[in-house]
Each structure stands twice: as C-alpha cells, then as structure tokens.
Amino acid sequence: MSELAIFGGEPTVREPARTVWPVVSEADVARVADAARRGEISYDASEGMVAELEGLFETRLDRPYALATSSGTAALHSAFFGIGLAPGDEVLAPTYTYLATVMPIVACNATPVLVDAEPDTGNIDIDDAERHVTSRTRAMVVTHLSGHPVDMERALRFARRHGLKVVEDCSQAHGAATSGAEVGTRGDVAAFSLQGRKLVAAGEGGMLVTSDTTVYERAVMLGHFAARSETEVSTPDLVPFAKLGYGLNYRMHPLGAALAIGQMERLDQYLEWRADNFRAYDQILRDTPGLAPAPRQDHVSRHGGYSYQPLYDPAQWGGLPRSVFIDALRAEGVPATVPTSLPLHREPFFSRAETGITTYPVDPDRRLYRAGDLPRSEEYVRSAWRLPAYPQPLSTRMLTGMAEAFRKIAAGAERLRRHTRAAAA
Incomplete structure (x- = not known):
C-alpha cells in the first residue's frame, strides 16, 4: 500500500468530480x-x-x-x-x-x-x-x-x-x-x-x-x-x-x-443519480474495516439524496479522532466534511434569558437549555460526517480512487494514531 497523502504520498483521487449545482439546461x-x-x-x-x-x-x-x-x-x-x-x-x-x-x-x-x-x-x-x-x-x-x-x-x-x-x-x-x-x-x-x-x-x-x-x-x-x-x-x-x-x-x-x-x-432523474452514488458509497464503506454505510431506517422508501451522512466511531479506529480521519481522507482527494452547526439548544438564543427581541414577546418562562440537556443530538454532531451527494453519477475512476483512499487510511491507521499521539505530547 502506498504512502498516505497526508504524509506526502500521492493522492488516490486526482480528478475532482463535477460539483456545479444546480444543473441548468x-x-x-x-x-x-x-x-x-x-x-x-x-x-x-x-x-x-x-x-x-x-x-x-x-x-x-x-x-x-x-x-x-x-x-x-x-x-x-x-x-x-x-x-x-x-x-x-x-x-x-x-x-x-x-x-x-x-x-x-x-x-x-x-x-x-x-x-x-x-x-x-x-x-x-x-x-x-x-x-x-x-x-x-x-x-x-x-x-x-x-x-x-x-x-x-x-x-x-x-x-x-x-x-x-x-x-x-x-x-x-x-x-x-x-x-x-x-x-x-x-x-x-x-x-x-x-x-x-x-x-x-x-x-x-x-x-x-x-x-x-x-x-x-x-x-x-x-x-x-x-x-x-x-x-x-x-x-x-x-x-x-x-x-x-x-x-x-x-x-x-x-x-x-x-x-x-x-x-x-x-427531480426523479436527480434522485436516481444520487441514489446510484449513495449505493456506491455504501459498498465502499462496507468494504472498509471500522466503517458502516450511512444509516437508513426500515420505513424509508426513498432517500432524498441531499447529503450522505455516516457515523464515525473512534473506538473502531483505536481512538483515532474523527478530525484526523477526515483530514486523511481530504488529503487523498475525498471531499469529506463534518457538520459545522451546533444543535439549537447550544445557541445563545436558547440558553440565555435575554434575546435582544423587543418587537414581539418571548416567553419569559421558557426553558433555558444547557450543554448535555439533549445529549443524543450533541453525540450525533460529534460522530456524523459527510460525503457529497454530487449532481450526476460518479465515474468508475472516481469511485475506484475513493475506495483506494479508504483502504489506504484503514491500512495506515496505526501510523495516524502514533502521529496524533506524538503531536499531542
């Protein structure tokens, strides 16, 4: 297996997929x-x-x-x-x-x-x-x-x-x-x-x-x-x-x-294209130790394809932080991201009595929230990560490069962990 790109190796995804949206005919x-x-x-x-x-x-x-x-x-x-x-x-x-x-x-x-x-x-x-x-x-x-x-x-x-x-x-x-x-x-x-x-x-x-x-x-x-x-x-x-x-x-x-x-x-064509991409992502993640496809509950007849959002469990990666995992993916050319928004109960409007609103009433007896009050949402934000939906079907070359990136990172996880521990020391 070649050197991880985050340590100077060649990225496995060399040609970014087309990401222009919307598609305007x-x-x-x-x-x-x-x-x-x-x-x-x-x-x-x-x-x-x-x-x-x-x-x-x-x-x-x-x-x-x-x-x-x-x-x-x-x-x-x-x-x-x-x-x-x-x-x-x-x-x-x-x-x-x-x-x-x-x-x-x-x-x-x-x-x-x-x-x-x-x-x-x-x-x-x-x-x-x-x-x-x-x-x-x-x-x-x-x-x-x-x-x-x-x-x-x-x-x-x-x-x-x-x-x-x-x-x-x-x-x-x-x-x-x-x-x-x-x-x-x-x-x-x-x-x-x-x-x-x-x-x-x-x-x-x-x-x-x-x-x-x-x-x-x-x-x-x-x-x-x-x-x-x-x-x-x-x-x-x-x-x-x-x-x-x-x-x-x-x-x-x-x-x-x-x-x-x-x-x-x-719309139906867009949904089919994105469904194809999501099925490809599912297979790549199934083939990667420590990862699982994005959750899909049994009642779902069709996903809306807005974002592909799996969960990251650091325990499955020997404690490797999600941030390091994502950085390694991005170095390989995989445009993975993580949620940037807090759950609303962590925002000042919902945690402070003073809101700055004077033009219409805000219930003075409303609940004010603290960190930990709605814990599953906070854990979700800590564990979720994203792969882009992409507007059109991904090429075989792109998917092959992404699959190789995941394999490289899984194979190099121990070195990533050592590097992370050394950087924190």
Whole structure:
C-alpha cells in the first residue's frame, strides 16, 4: 500500500468530480429568458411561471393547495401562521435542524420546545418528544434531515394522540418517501426550500403545500396581499381583511419559478443519480474495516439524496479522532466534511434569558437549555460526517480512487494514531 497523502504520498483521487449545482439546461435558460422578454418579472395573483410551478407541486404531492414563497423560511413562517399559533402556544421542534425550522415559531409569538435527536439519523426523536408535551403544546414540526425522511406514521400517531398539528420541513428532502408516501403529503402543512443547493432550485424560493383551506388562506393573507388574497380567500372570518391582507410580501420571483420548473421536472432523474452514488458509497464503506454505510431506517422508501451522512466511531479506529480521519481522507482527494452547526439548544438564543427581541414577546418562562440537556443530538454532531451527494453519477475512476483512499487510511491507521499521539505530547 502506498504512502498516505497526508504524509506526502500521492493522492488516490486526482480528478475532482463535477460539483456545479444546480444543473441548468438550455431549456431552463430559454424559459427564464422568454419570461424576462415578455415582462414576466412580477405578478399579483397566481399566474404565469409561478402558477405553473405551484401546479407541479400540487400534482406531484396530490395536494389541492400550493403557495410559492420567496424562501423556505417564508414558507415555514407561513405554515406556522397558517395553523393559527397564538401567544402561549408551544411547538415541539428538533434541536438539530437549520434555524429556519424553528425561529419562525418565535415570530408567531409561540414558544419552540426543543426535542432531542435520533442517534443514527439526527432527525427528531419521537420517543423523546413525549416527555416535552404540556397542556400548552399545540403543534410539532419535523425536519427530514439530509434527505432521510422522518417516520411519518410514528409522528402522526404521536400527534393524533396529543391533538397536535404537524408541520413538515421538507427543505432537504424533495422526493423522499416514507412508508410509500412522499414527504409533504402527510402533515397538516409542509414547507419546501428552493434555495440554490436544494434538489429543486429556484436560486431563492420556497413552497407551502397543504390540504387545509384555512391554513392555505391564512398563509395567502400573510404574504400575498391584494389581488391574490382578494381572489382566493373565502373563509368568512378572513374575507373582511382579504383586501388589506396581513402585510408581508412573500411572493416568489417569477424568474426563479421559471428556473425551478425544469428542476422539478427532472427531480426523479436527480434522485436516481444520487441514489446510484449513495449505493456506491455504501459498498465502499462496507468494504472498509471500522466503517458502516450511512444509516437508513426500515420505513424509508426513498432517500432524498441531499447529503450522505455516516457515523464515525473512534473506538473502531483505536481512538483515532474523527478530525484526523477526515483530514486523511481530504488529503487523498475525498471531499469529506463534518457538520459545522451546533444543535439549537447550544445557541445563545436558547440558553440565555435575554434575546435582544423587543418587537414581539418571548416567553419569559421558557426553558433555558444547557450543554448535555439533549445529549443524543450533541453525540450525533460529534460522530456524523459527510460525503457529497454530487449532481450526476460518479465515474468508475472516481469511485475506484475513493475506495483506494479508504483502504489506504484503514491500512495506515496505526501510523495516524502514533502521529496524533506524538503531536499531542
């Protein structure tokens, strides 16, 4: 076996794979250009490219309502507003997720109650959620993290038992499915991000989907005032306010919608390409002593392919730190990374009484968290690592080089351990 690249040997992966995302076709460019030429650069009601994109989501997810928004965060805010959160309400939320899953709850004058993570996927732990339910609990939000869907059958049984609304954050899981049903089809309302790294990319944008008329109309009232709210709002309690609306502008840019239409049409192809790459990763890791493929629970019908995220156990590598393992991989040309975000309960907003917010109330009696309060999420962050999904199938040459890199590192683990001990001495 040749010398490890981290010690001056030749890297096994010499030609990096193509990583440009999103994939923009000539048809995408033409669609965006045509919309710009005919002046479709803003809109009032659901029309043109925005209406077409909303229709694609409605058809795919078999939902009667889809509402395009300016971002996934706006879609989540609209979802929480749509279910009618009020001051004093509590919403169960994963501690390990992007901030946009949780902070719009605060903007709706409600209180997020953070729940620990599953130790294998990082998704919300439904078992842990049970101990956080109070008489004030009104809803639960679940994030389908890294494309691995939450077990929605379990989540819905839990929610029904406690009378909770369920919001799905599908930002990282377009097309993922659990127990045969795509994410976004089971909760009371779902939100998707169409930001540039997502499998359906508009550059910036989001989508809310629901089957609940009131939730939809409240979301329209929040961010789509005037023409659209006047046209589409029919709930008697809302009609008097439909013309004025509730004052925010969450409309998606039509040119972003034009770009996302092609991405949506190719979503199944993207999922297949990424599934092929993930199967190749699975085989490489199975063949490497001390490693296992990224976890996939039995209920998963299709992974969303956003990120391939195995777990690293230093005990299996004789105590070799994860950081050294990752550095050795990167030296070989394998673009492995580790999570950089803390669980939310470790952030100052959730650990300090003073938040800096004066424009809307923050519950003064809310729980303040400390390190160790939600320990499985902290352990997950310490053990998770990532291989990129890549936009297109990896070449045989690339996969062969990656496999050789893992074999080299496994064979050279003792030298890596000695070097690490010497550096620490």
